[in-house]
Amino acid sequence: QVQLVESGGGSVQAGGSLRLSCVASGSTISNNCMGWFRQLPGKERERVATINPDGVTTIAGSVKGRLTISRDNAKNTLDLQMNSLKLEDTAIYYCAAGRDRWCYSSAKFFTYWGQGTQVTVSS
Numbered sequence: 732q733v734q735l736v737e738s739g740g741g742s743v744q745a746g747g748s749l750r751l752s753c754v755a756s757g758s759t760i761s762n763n764c765m766g767w768f769r770q771l772p773g774k775e776r777e778r779v780a781t782i783n784p785d786g787v788t789t790i791a792g793s794v795k796g797r798l799t800i801s802r803d804n805a806k807n808t809l810d811l812q813m814n815s816l817k818l819e820d821t822a823i824y825y826c827a828a829g830r831d832r833w834c835y836s837s838a839k840f841f842t843y844w845g846q847g848t849q850v851t852v853s854s
Contacts, residue, residue, distance in 0.1 A: 767809070
């Protein structure tokens with residue numbers, strides 16, 4: 732069983748930066764696809780970025796060039812560097828671990844989830 736805990740959310744003005752972190756415990760995640768998702772009230776959880784065990788990343792088009800996902804398999808951690816934030820980036824951000832090494836865009840392929848961290852971007 733994997734437990735995921737996010738940190739680093741908060742409020743920032745448009746154009747600012749935040750760094751989200753996720754620490755996994757209970758089991759190693761070095762062999763799993765990891766991802767960041769976000770969700771607005773009443774909307775489905777959408778993929779922001781995923782990274783496989785070899786470090787290959789997939790970034791959603793809406794955030795490409797502004798958000799960077801990275802992982803440290805030795806430390807069992809996952810990060811999301813968020814730059815040039817926009818109002819529409821406001822959401823709850825979730826860290827997730829996939830069932831295996833293969834990354835998919837749908838949240839249904841991710842087995843373990845953190846509790847979420849709020850990111851609010853204001854003008």
